[in-house]
Amino acid sequence: MTKKLVNERKQMAILTIEQLNPQDHLVRKLDAALDFSFIYPLVENLYSVEKFSIVCSKK
Template identity: 50%
Template sequence: MMGRNSGQIDLFNSMIFERLMPKDHLLLKIDSILDFSFVYDLIKDKYSNITGRQSKDPVMMLKICLLEYLYNLSDIEVVSRIRTDVAFRWFLGLNLDDDVPDDTTISHFRAKRLGEEAFENFFTEIVKKCIEKDLVKTKRFMITARMSLLM
């Protein structure tokens, strides 16, 4: 079953994030420009409505892949950064005490849940939007999208 984060960051965490995150942080800019909610409709057929345990939020999982691209991180490295980086947690909609997906969950989502073609289509669209808004440089665009499937 497809899981969704509540999207609600409690008041305590919100105050911490606001004080610690620079107002011009790249992730704040991306969040203000991109609406990731389209993902739910596009992948709802990849999840059962009846059986199975609840998955991690697919929007959060795609955002994790975007973090890997932006910061040139592996699955293991991005998990480590999510645990300690306030900006990463804020971008993913995680409170400071929320659990972080492990590296195998990320690779399973990318390779098995979405599959290579769907992942590449989603990811390419997200990165294109970032490039159009001049938030991401185009140097690594095509190479990294393909390489991240191998991580």
């Protein structure tokens, strides 16, 4: 391998979701039109803050 190829492999690109999604994308339109905040109280007991994972409770 040449030195030039080795250096090119170490290059990184940092992108945000905002840069990857076009402005007229369906997901952006849905996000602007719908309010999903009601979901958080419904599912908060399913997540563990200590372990950052889903807690499976048997009822």
